[in-house]
Amino acid sequence: MTTRAIRAAGLLPWLLPALLTPRLWAVTPEELLSDPALEHRAREISQELRCVVCQNQTIDDSDAPLARDLRLLVRERLAAGDSDREVIDYVVERYGNFVLLKPPLQTNTLLLWVGPLACLAIGIAGYGVYLRTRRREEVAPLTLAEEARLAEILDLDRARVQPAPAREISQQTGADTRKTDP
């Protein structure tokens, strides 16, 4: 176990460069816009759009030819003077909300947005109900008859264990007798 841990730690210097290297993108140099501000906006937009081929990647990450086409389209629209919103709408018009990695809040995505919160609320409510019912059981007061019976049992107990030499033992045997007592 420890030798394995030491060996793993020895690997760390080798892994470090990989961890420190900035993330690599699929964007190739010839795609870049000459205007850095526009290029920055293009990158931001690209990271919000899903590649429809490799569906869990953004078009910024994906090497798929279609993602490249979409990146070029985003840049083309930006260069033509579109706002960020307009560019995204342009793509959504053609590929649907599916391309948005952050889907908009609307009736058919309501469950998606509210679901986790609803689960949390149900969980908290359930725990609350559990706590309340448990406490109620704990504090339920004894009836008079029960009090009387309890006192009777305790007296009986005390009388029986009195002759025992040590207090610790008396408590133990007390517990035992209580169980066996009819």
Next chain:
Amino acid sequence: MNRLLAAVPVIGLLGLAAMLGVGLTQDPQKLPSTLIGQTVPPFDLPPIAPDIPALAHTAFQGQVSLLNVFGSWCTSCLVEHPVLLSLARRGAVPIYGLDWKDEPGAGAAWLARHGNPYTAVGDDASGRVALDLGVTGAPETYVIDAAGIIRHKQIGPITDTVWRETLEPLVTRLRANSS
């Protein structure tokens, strides 16, 4: 009351399982097209070869037709190619081709080798028209009515079954509507 409450998580879990189960049966690659019910986006593409007519959006007026997205690089296009050829031979429906992201001459060579089912073919070398159509891969086929409105998108190869069970009834119905 308590017993009813205890059943709530079980029912919730079963509901979730059912929902996810249904989700598993669906192919995430098959995106519903947002262009259904809309007119074909305007485009005017060059031909892929001098002897094959070029394609523009105006071709889709006045008749029910298919627009088939293909490429010489696309292996599953070969699967549907015999079906398209047979449809063209029978004169079942005019088929227009969109040669998607092909090297110059590659599409024409591919058609010369395998046969040409297309009435006209547009050379979409940059893939720009395909983006406007919301193409996600090849082959994809759009059924377009006589008014030039996209009515259906077939994702994946057209097999005999797909034609017989989905596309042919639709084409027949669209023809009946337009006449």
